Amino acid sequence: MIKFILNGKEVETVAPATVRLIDLLRDDFQLIGPKEGCGDGECGTCSVLVNQLVQNSCLIPIGAIEGAEIITIDGYCNTEQFQLLSECYSEAGAVQCGYCIPGMIMASEALLSQNPHPTEEEIREGISGNLCRCTGYNMIVDAIDLAAKKGDGLW
Template identity: 50%
Template sequence: MAMKISFYLNEQPTSIDCDPMQSLLHTLRNDIHQTATKEGCGEGECGACSVLLNGRLVNACMLPVAQAEGAQVMTLEGLKQTTKGQLVINALLEAKGVQCGFCTPGMVLALYALLEVNPSPDEHTIRTAISGNLCRCTGYGMIVEAAKIAAKKGEGVW
């Protein structure tokens, strides 16, 4: 049975009539057409579907859309419009931390979420923060370097 779910998507009020138990990922991709959020494993293991829910990194494939009621949801589409989001994206490009690009939206959100709470993370902290996001192309070294670049260039911003 469809139900109206209202939340803020990328800081914009959004309402949609849908099955409240369908995943937030399905709602974002298929109903609202925010396609930067990817479906990888569908089991909350790969991080391709990562979004920020009230500032916290979550796997949208595991979250019923009803849990987004009244919440702030941020996807890559919204994050890339922000100064901090651009900082992370540019750092990934500078470090050559993007190859096939499938994991990139989730990685950007994971790095952003990390830097929001720890603007000067060490390598171990960075690797721990991205451990829920699988990348089959880069070997993670370049992504870790991107986090360090974003932290350095973002001094005083975070």
């Protein structure tokens, strides 16, 4: 049995330790925010926070999350930080198809929680594991910068 905290609630599973976290989240917990894009850890669409660090859930066997705190976009969307990031992404025109956005938002949260006032270079590095094929990174960088400025004291 594997026990961990998922979006603020203690949960457990009896799934085999080799099951990927993304599969457990989507299939067993019906959390559809993390999406499988590449399945190889290259695109970031499946990004979640594991103990406050952004991780690709397609690469994590659930045996590695015993006792960890996992936050998905499904749980994060109820926070004040999400509301601000969402507004800033929209204001900066950083959302088009939306496929990459859950992973980008989780990477944004991880970055801003560790560095509330990042430089442009630090923002680009913070989202570097996430691919966007539609919007382009400049608008996403602008959105994160805007959130950092508007969210003074939030992170």
